Amino acid sequence: MLAIILGFQLTGEVTSRALTLPLPGPVLGLILLVFACILRPALAEAIRPTATGLLSHLSLFFVPAGVGIVAHWDLLRTQGLGLAVAVIGSTVLAIAAGALAFTAVARLTRSEEPQALKDQGRE
Structure with missing residues (x-):
């Protein structure tokens, strides 16, 4: 299989x-x-x-990534801050883009707000 x-x-x-x-x-x-x-x-x-x-056994598939980190340790030491900023920034932008796309689709389809969101708005 x-x-x-x-x-x-x-x-x-x-x-x-x-x-x-x-x-x-x-x-x-x-x-x-x-x-x-x-x-x-x-x-x-x-x-x-x-x-x-x-x-x-999915965790075994991450072993090559760990080996790559060790093999490129010098590069990570010099460029690590830039990489971290890029990863965090792109993650935040991806979440924001997903939220905006969801909101746009909800408006286009004129879907109802979930009851929990309606209740939060009234408090």
């Missing part, structure tokens, strides 16, 4: 590179896998044990 998951990743990678999409291949492969699982629920049940096993 791991071969199925890796097959979708390979398909996404090949498609992304062939069409020069600005989307990483593994992300495209995951999107294809989700659609395949929606269309064929038996596929989702078949890969569930393998996916659960991978997720239970």
Whole structure:
């Protein structure tokens, strides 16, 4: 079943590179896998044990990142403050953009405010 998951990743990678999409291949492969699982629920049940096993050992996938930090320690020492500012700043901007997009979509669809928000406004 791991071969199925890796097959979708390979398909996404090949498609992304062939069409020069600005989307990483593994992300495209995951999107294809989700659609395949929606269309064929038996596929989702078949890969569930393998996916659960991978997720239970997800922390192992962060080991290469830790090795990269140690390998580039000198660069991080000199450029660490700039990197930290960039990461924090981009995170704040991404959250703000998401909130603004949500608000814009809510206004466009003229959706009702949740009751909790209405109650907070009256206090």
